[in-house]
Amino acid sequence: MDVIVGPLFTGLSTGSILLLAALGLSLTFGQMGVINMAHGEFIMAGTYTAYLTQQLVGDAGVSLLIALPFGFAVGGAMGLILEALLIRHLYHRPLDTLLATFGVGLILQQVARDIFGAPAVNVTVPEALRGGVDILGTTVPKTRLFIMALAVVAVVAVTLVLRFTPAGRRIRAVVGNRDLAETAGISSRRVDAGTFFIGSGLAGVAGVALTLIGSTSPTTGQSYLVDAFLVVVAGGLGRIKGAVVAAVALGALQAVFETYSTASLAKVGVFVVIVVFLQLRPQGLFTLRTRSLA
């Protein structure tokens, strides 16, 4: 049984980590079309938020609970500043945005090095999340289960906000047709800023969660960036549902490949599968059906 359950849970766990890292991107890249190469550094900011909170609060459990919303606020604030100072002036210039945000990412990494030093630091895992839980004969680490639960909560929260709140309707409207949204009385600038705040805030939350399974360093976020972009592209731009399915599928693929080879070869295998998949279905898993042009 554990031959199946083991890789399955590893896949779900890897998928939920990918999903947390990609969820914010599915808003900023998938919905707004902004290629933000500094997204990884927002994740990194979340990890250091968790570290600093623990340094200040002490208790690992309490600090984690504080760090989650605080990480959202820190990531969101950084996104808001980046959008206002840089990205706003580069809409419709994707290559310039890519280069500029890549530069910002490098600057943020260096700032983190200057403040916290180059060596990685560790965040203590709360007592309640240590050890594992036996599920169908396989021991699944509690930290991984927590991340899965957090990914589910984040996806549900984002979906509910987008689907049922006025702010969510405004975001979907601006994403769908910016000019039309303006003529519906919606300030697309304000909505852009709000969307970027939420997307970047989610990166901060992902960062806080990642401290439970890895160390924190200035390059922590960078390692998740490519995978996060893959999830968003494979899922279909702007489709949260697509991001969920793609993240779990990529996580499962990675886990299965790792079972029969090494981590590096598994990565190669995942890339090959994605390249072939995107050749067959360039629009990703899910796309919008419509009769109109708008």
Place this chain on the structure above:
Amino acid sequence: MLRLRDLTCGYGRTAVVHGIDLEIGADQVVSVMGHNGAGKTTLLRAVVGLIPAMGGTVEFDGADVTGRAANKRVKAGMAYVAQGQQCFAHLTAAENLRLVADGRKNGKALIDAALDRFPALRGLLGRQAGLLSGGQRQQLAIARALITEPRLLILDEPTEGIQPNVVAEIEQAIVDLAGTGGLSVLLVEQHLGFALQAAQRYYVLRSGRVASRGDTGPESNVLVREAMAI
């Protein structure tokens, strides 16, 4: 209500519309006609603020709104129904309406009033707007515009590409709206008969300039056709 003075606008550095003077009074319907490429849509986009003016001014209710963003002009009382039955395709019909009703005290009543004008939409509220027919989408677009409680309704070819029986419904709705008082209409329309019947005043554009203008009347059909070289 609306006054354009020497308005020049276009795309990038290329002017498409040159030095337009146009005026719409309160409760007045004004039609703008012209062949494809004459600059009608470009003119409307500049009026509502989707493209910047390259010269001249747009005055609305006595205030210069030339530099204002489109959403602020809409909040000031302009509503724009774009060409091509544009709606938020991935939102449901109900969400298309709620989007503009959000934040308004009487939002629900406004949606009800708009649906009373286009009752066919009532049975389609749960449907994704992008899957509606062209006529249904146009009705949705006008209903959405009405919910913003406009004092100036700007319509860009509202009957273009729509089946004849729905065209009649839309034309009737426009005539009814114009007759209710408190609403002026700037109408761009290819269908000359309706454009001249609905309006009190007309403008004909040719190559981005006003080729003819005047009050509508028994002679205007001939004058418009001459100006358009039909």
